[in-house]
Amino acid sequence: MSNGELSGFIGVWLPRVEAEMRAVLAVGDDPVAAHYGMMRYHLGWADTQFRAQNYPAGKRLRPMLCLLTCAEVGGDPDRALPAAVGIELLHNFSLIHDDVEDGDEMRRHRPTVWRIWGVPLAINVGDGMFALAYAALQRLTARGVKPKLTLAALDRFTQTCVALTEGQYLDMSFELRSQVRVDEYLRMIQGKTAALVGACTAIGALLGGASEAQQTDLLQFGQAVGMAFQIQDDILGIWGDPNVTGKAAGNDILRRKKSLPLLYALNHEQAGDEAQRLLAGPLDEDQLPQVMALLEQAGARRFAEAQVQMQNAVALNALTSALGARAVESPLWALADGLLHRTA
Amino acid sequence: MSNGELSGFIGVWLPRVEAEMRAVLAVGDDPVAAHYGMMRYHLGWADTQFRAQNYPAGKRLRPMLCLLTCAEVGGDPDRALPAAVGIELLHNFSLIHDDVEDGDEMRRHRPTVWRIWGVPLAINVGDGMFALAYAALQRLTARGVKPKLTLAALDRFTQTCVALTEGQYLDMSFELRSQVRVDEYLRMIQGKTAALVGACTAIGALLGGASEAQQTDLLQFGQAVGMAFQIQDDILGIWGDPNVTGKAAGNDILRRKKSLPLLYALNHEQAGDEAQRLLAGPLDEDQLPQVMALLEQAGARRFAEAQVQMQNAVALNALTSALGARAVESPLWALADGLLHRTA
Numbered sequence: 001m002s003n004g005e006l007s008g009f010i011g012v013w014l015p016r017v018e019a020e021m022r023a024v025l026a027v028g029d030d031p032v033a034a035h036y037g038m039m040r041y042h043l044g045w046a047d048t049q050f051r052a053q054n055y056p057a058g059k060r061l062r063p064m065l066c067l068l069t070c071a072e073v074g075g076d077p078d079r080a081l082p083a084a085v086g087i088e089l090l091h092n093f094s095l096i097h098d099d100v101e102d103g104d105e106m107r108r109h110r111p112t113v114w115r116i117w118g119v120p121l122a123i124n125v126g127d128g129m130f131a132l133a134y135a136a137l138q139r140l141t142a143r144g145v146k147p148k149l150t151l152a153a154l155d156r157f158t159q160t161c162v163a164l165t166e167g168q169y170l171d172m173s174f175e176l177r178s179q180v181r182v183d184e185y186l187r188m189i190q191g192k193t194a195a196l197v198g199a200c201t202a203i204g205a206l207l208g209g210a211s212e213a214q215q216t217d218l219l220q221f222g223q224a225v226g227m228a229f230q231i232q233d234d235i236l237g238i239w240g241d242p243n244v245t246g247k248a249a250g251n252d253i254l255r256r257k258k259s260l261p262l263l264y265a266l267n268h269e270q271a272g273d274e275a276q277r278l279l280a281g282p283l284d285e286d287q288l289p290q291v292m293a294l295l296e297q298a299g300a301r302r303f304a305e306a307q308v309q310m311q312n313a314v315a316l317n318a319l320t321s322a323l324g325a326r327a328v329e330s331p332l333w334a335l336a337d338g339l340l341h342r343t344a
Numbered sequence: 345m346s347n348g349e350l351s352g353f354i355g356v357w358l359p360r361v362e363a364e365m366r367a368v369l370a371v372g373d374d375p376v377a378a379h380y381g382m383m384r385y386h387l388g389w390a391d392t393q394f395r396a397q398n399y400p401a402g403k404r405l406r407p408m409l410c411l412l413t414c415a416e417v418g419g420d421p422d423r424a425l426p427a428a429v430g431i432e433l434l435h436n437f438s439l440i441h442d443d444v445e446d447g448d449e450m451r452r453h454r455p456t457v458w459r460i461w462g463v464p465l466a467i468n469v470g471d472g473m474f475a476l477a478y479a480a481l482q483r484l485t486a487r488g489v490k491p492k493l494t495l496a497a498l499d500r501f502t503q504t505c506v507a508l509t510e511g512q513y514l515d516m517s518f519e520l521r522s523q524v525r526v527d528e529y530l531r532m533i534q535g536k537t538a539a540l541v542g543a544c545t546a547i548g549a550l551l552g553g554a555s556e557a558q559q560t561d562l563l564q565f566g567q568a569v570g571m572a573f574q575i576q577d578d579i580l581g582i583w584g585d586p587n588v589t590g591k592a593a594g595n596d597i598l599r600r601k602k603s604l605p606l607l608y609a610l611n612h613e614q615a616g617d618e619a620q621r622l623l624a625g626p627l628d629e630d631q632l633p634q635v636m637a638l639l640e641q642a643g644a645r646r647f648a649e650a651q652v653q654m655q656n657a658v659a660l661n662a663l664t665s666a667l668g669a670r671a672v673e674s675p676l677w678a679l680a681d682g683l684l685h686r687t688a
Binding site (some may be wrong): 123 | 371372375379438445446467468470472475478479482490491492494495498499503505506509513517528531
């Protein structure tokens with residue numbers, strides 16, 4: 001498959017991903033319709049009255065990565081479809097809970113589930129979607145995947161779920177600490193973001209019949225893409241355009257979120273003390289320009305962007321190891337690259 | 345196995361259940377030690393400083409039901425151990441989230457996880473335990489269970505997770521309604537409680553090599569035991585001894601919890617209007633005696649106790665269909681009976 005065929009691939013498989021997601025969510029009877037209605041709202045399929053709608057719902061990059069990896073190692077993406085959908089549902093379950101845990105009121109320009117229906121129902125809606133993510137994966141055998149291979153995919157999936165909650169724990173614990181080291185931060189995003197992207201490529205490779213060595217390489221590729229993606233997200237959380245991100249300017253700063261640029265400044269020899277002082281006091285729009293100036297002084301953005309480039313290089317190396325010289329021409333590389341040049 | 349051998353069975357298998365649970369939880373390194381520490385706290389293995397302790401942690405009745413069912417159909421309980429532990433972890437995950445959703449501050453005479461560490465961390469601790477429940481189940485193949493049978497157990501397990509969140513949704517939605525019918529209530533506890541107890545016996549039967557017909561009977565047995573257990577729990581939530589239950593007297597009334605006795609009174613021809621009026625107004629210890637008198641007038645306790653007896657009869661019929669005339673002598677029946685005569 002050539003680079004230029006990527007959009008063709010997405011054109012074919014995106015509707016199939018949506019159809020499979022809808023098939024998995026086609027459960028529940030009348031008395032529990034609202035439980036699944038809230039899930040459909042979160043996924044962009046319904047409004048707050050549960051009337052059918054089509055809101056922007058993200059690019060389904062994770063399932064696309066899974067299916068594309070399967071195809072790139074010579075497998076039939078159709079067999080990986082239930083896993084791709086399981087991963088997307090796992091991702092969305094974690095977003096529903098993250099929004100509660102972080103108190104985020106908006107996602108994709110719409111109020112979050114907890115903001116509309118309250119925290120208790122939102123927790124339970126997330127739990128329901130977590131269960132449906134497994135239900136999705138367990139549809140693999142119905143597509144002809146052997147039980148042993150299905151179990152191997154489930155093993156990787158569960159490891160990913162465990163890593164996700166470890167990463168989320170670290171993220172929350174950082175907010176209570178005045179100092180977080182860069183290596184601690186990298187460990188956190190490894191769990192919170194990179195593990196899931198790694199699961200996309202690792203499970204895609206597994207179901208596509210890749211060799212053990214290829215599976216390891218493609219896991220590493222996905223993880224590095226995930227790391228780069230998260231650091232990019234941190235950069236956007238501070239310097240992103242509010243009209244594009246849907247979040248207030250300097251949102252992560254005001255929340256004292258220990259994202260990479262901020263913790264780099266907090267650890268910085270010259271700017272660190274002043275940054276610590278500012279973060280310890282009251283923090284609103286008035287203090288924002290001072291914090292932004294300190295980040296500039298510390299070279300925090302430049303540092304974060306260099307980290308993105310470094311993870312990019314790791315990703316390309318791993319992909320080259322898996323696919324040989326054609327890696328850079330591969331649509332997998334184009335998809336990863338597209339992820340990193342997004343602006344929202 | 346005779347009835348008298350039940351305590352022997354528990355004596356052998358309870359330590360093995362604990363050991364397997366500890367093996368599943370033996371994950372995570374230093375930076376995430378507190379994430380698993382909070383799980384150990386909830387399970388009764390640690391105090392708030394994560395120092396090893398042995399608090400009362402429930403009787404592990406669900407894993408015992410699973411192992412005992414496996415043994416009663418002629419299987420080796422050792423092979424079902426990972427499933428029994430998966431079910432217990434699933435149960436405990438749901439307790440952690442239920443406590444958040446219901447705002448319950450105490451469980452088993454100790455502050456709940458969210459009460460100590462806050463809602464965001466508690467949600468994530470529950471999610472982590474949910475993932476570990478699957479990790480537990482996926483250990484079945486390592487004990488020699490065939491991949492196909494492991495997948496069948498996982499299917500039942502995931503159906504149970506889905507049912508749990510549907511039941512919890514219904515429970516929460518009832519609190520916002522003035523009227524709930526008895527049949528709606530029964531549907532709710534079917535999902536919230538009975539599905540999980542049914543999973544214990546159904547998965548135990550499956551892994552023990554039971555016939556399809558036996559599996560169906562034993563699923564029904566477990567579900568009926570679960571229904572009876574929940575209604576009994578409702579009775580204790582109103583009339584239970586606070587010193588034994590660890591909850592305030594009339595706790596469920598003050599929270600306007602639509603448990604079976606209360607909703608029976610609310611639907612009662614004579615007492616209903618007055619009950620509706622009382623529930624609509626302010627409700628504290630001053631109004632409690634009036635509500636209790638209304639419940640008495642409506643015969644709410646008598647009605648709930650009759651429902652327990654009815655589910656008991658369904659359970660015994662199903663068990664007789666599975667095991668023949670020896671059902672009433674079976675330790676499974678003794679275990680179910682023990683569940684129903686508890687006082688806390």
